[in-house]
Amino acid sequence: MLKLNDKNAVRLVLVLAALLAAGGTHAQGLGNSPYSRLGLGEYYANTGGVRQEGMGGVGLAAPNAVNVNDLNPALLYYTARTTFEGGYVGQYKTVKNAVASSRTGSGTLGYLALSVPLARRWAASVGLRPLSSVDYNTTTTSAVEGSPNDQVLKLRQGSGGVSRAYLAQGVHVARDLNLGVTAAYVFGTVDETTGTSILFSNGAATQNIVDRRHIHYSAFDFRAGLHYRHKITKDLRLNMAGVYSFQSNLGARRMSTQEQQDANGAATSSMQIEDLTGRVVEPALAQAGLSLDNDKNWSASLDVAQQQWSKFTSFGTVDTPLRNTLRVGVGGEFTPDPGSVEHYFQRVNYRLGVNVAQMPYQPAGQTLYDRSISWGFGFPLPTATPLEATTFSLAFTYGMRGNTNYVTSGNGASNVQENYVKMTFGVTLNNRWFIKRRLQ
Numbered sequence: 001m002l003k004l005n006d007k008n009a010v011r012l013v014l015v016l017a018a019l020l021a022a023g024g025t026h027a028q029g030l031g032n033s034p035y036s037r038l039g040l041g042e043y044y045a046n047t048g049g050v051r052q053e054g055m056g057g058v059g060l061a062a063p064n065a066v067n068v069n070d071l072n073p074a075l076l077y078y079t080a081r082t083t084f085e086g087g088y089v090g091q092y093k094t095v096k097n098a099v100a101s102s103r104t105g106s107g108t109l110g111y112l113a114l115s116v117p118l119a120r121r122w123a124a125s126v127g128l129r130p131l132s133s134v135d136y137n138t139t140t141t142s143a144v145e146g147s148p149n150d151q152v153l154k155l156r157q158g159s160g161g162v163s164r165a166y167l168a169q170g171v172h173v174a175r176d177l178n179l180g181v182t183a184a185y186v187f188g189t190v191d192e193t194t195g196t197s198i199l200f201s202n203g204a205a206t207q208n209i210v211d212r213r214h215i216h217y218s219a220f221d222f223r224a225g226l227h228y229r230h231k232i233t234k235d236l237r238l239n240m241a242g243v244y245s246f247q248s249n250l251g252a253r254r255m256s257t258q259e260q261q262d263a264n265g266a267a268t269s270s271m272q273i274e275d276l277t278g279r280v281v282e283p284a285l286a287q288a289g290l291s292l293d294n295d296k297n298w299s300a301s302l303d304v305a306q307q308q309w310s311k312f313t314s315f316g317t318v319d320t321p322l323r324n325t326l327r328v329g330v331g332g333e334f335t336p337d338p339g340s341v342e343h344y345f346q347r348v349n350y351r352l353g354v355n356v357a358q359m360p361y362q363p364a365g366q367t368l369y370d371r372s373i374s375w376g377f378g379f380p381l382p383t384a385t386p387l388e389a390t391t392f393s394l395a396f397t398y399g400m401r402g403n404t405n406y407v408t409s410g411n412g413a414s415n416v417q418e419n420y421v422k423m424t425f426g427v428t429l430n431n432r433w434f435i436k437r438r439l440q
Helices: 006-022 073-078
Strands: 002-004 082-096 101-119 122-144 147-174 177-199 207-233 236-245 248-261 267-282 285-293 298-307 325-334 349-358 369-380 388-402 417-431 434-436
Touching: 073 122, 073 147, 073 177, 073 207, 073 236, 122 177, 147 207, 207 267, 349 388
Parallel strands: none
Antiparallel strands: 002 434, 082 101, 082 417, 101 122, 122 147, 147 177, 177 207, 207 236, 207 248, 236 285, 248 267, 285 298, 298 325, 325 349, 349 369, 369 388, 388 417
C-alpha cells in the first residue's frame, strides 16, 4: 500500500494553502509598459519557469526530472518525485521615445507549481501563473482644435492583469511517445483611467474629465501537448514536441464611469455610462520544439511559436488591429559532472539562450521586435539525498522591446522602446512523498 507519512502530509497542506492563498491575487506588472495598454496587456506566452527562463524561454522538448515540466504537459511523465516550485520575478527597465525617457522597475510573485507522479506512466501538476499584466502610465499634450493657444493634457493609467490556475496531466502512451493536457481557469481584473484636462491660455478655469473603466475576466482555456523521444546513438537522444493552446472566449464584464472635476481635482459630478457583458478573445498559440541531449549532463533546444493575434477582439470590436506573431528561441544547459562529490560547482546547472519575438503591434506598418539574451544557474543544496533535494535557481534576461523610430514623418510621434533587465529567483523542492512499506 502507498502511504503518505505525517511529515509529508503537513508539507502537502502547506503547499496547497500557498496555492489557494495566491489564487486570490492577480498578475502584477513589472514596471511601466505603454504597450500593455493594447490587447490583453503584456501577454506572457507559454515559456515555462525559472529553468526555461535561463535558456531563452525554450525547453518545449527538453525533459527534466528535477523541475516542474508544465511548459509542455506531456513532459510531466518525467516527474520522478513530488516537486514543488515557486518563482519570484523582478525587472528594471528604461522606457523611452525619440524625445524623452524614464526608468521604472518592480517585482512580483512569478508562479507556483506542484507536480506529483501518480503512477508509473502518469503524472499531474497544479499551479498558478500570470497570463497577462497591465501596467502603464503615459501623458500626452496636444493643441485644442480651432484654438491652438489652448492645450489638452491627457493622462492614461492602467493596472491589473489576468492569471491562470491550472491542472495538467501527462501520460506515457506508447514507446517513446507521451501526451498531455492542461485545463485552466482564467481570471483577473483590469482598471484603466483616462484623465483629460483643458488648459486655457486666457486664464479661465481648467476643465477636468476623468473616465474610469473596470473589466473583470473569467473563463476556462485548454492546452494539449505531445513529446517524442528517440535514442539515436548510445549517447545521443532526439526529442520532438508540440503544444497547442486553443483559442478561448473570455467572459468579461466592463463597467465605465465618468467624472467631472474642478481645478482642484474635486468631483463635481459622476455618472455610470456603461455596464456591459461580453467576450474577449484569447488567441490560439501553436508551439513546436526540437531538443538533443546525452541523457546525462547537457541538452540543446530550438523552439518556435506562432500566435493568432489578428483574431483578437474585445466585446466584439477591434480598437487597434493586431498582427499574428512569430517567436524563435535557442538555448541549452550544461552540468559538468552531476555526480561530483569533491567539486560543488561541477554539479551546478549552467544555462544560456537567446530569443527573438515579433510584437503584435505594427504602428504605420512597422514590425516591432522583442530581442533578448538569457543566462541562468541551478544550485543544488549539498544536503540532497535519494529521497529529497532542494535546488535554488537564478535566471537573468537582458532585452530590448520596440524602437524609437518615428511613426510618420512630420508629426513628431515615435514608437516606444523598452530596455529591460529581468531576474527570476526560483526554489524547487523534490521529495519522495509516497513510499511503499514492506514487512521484514
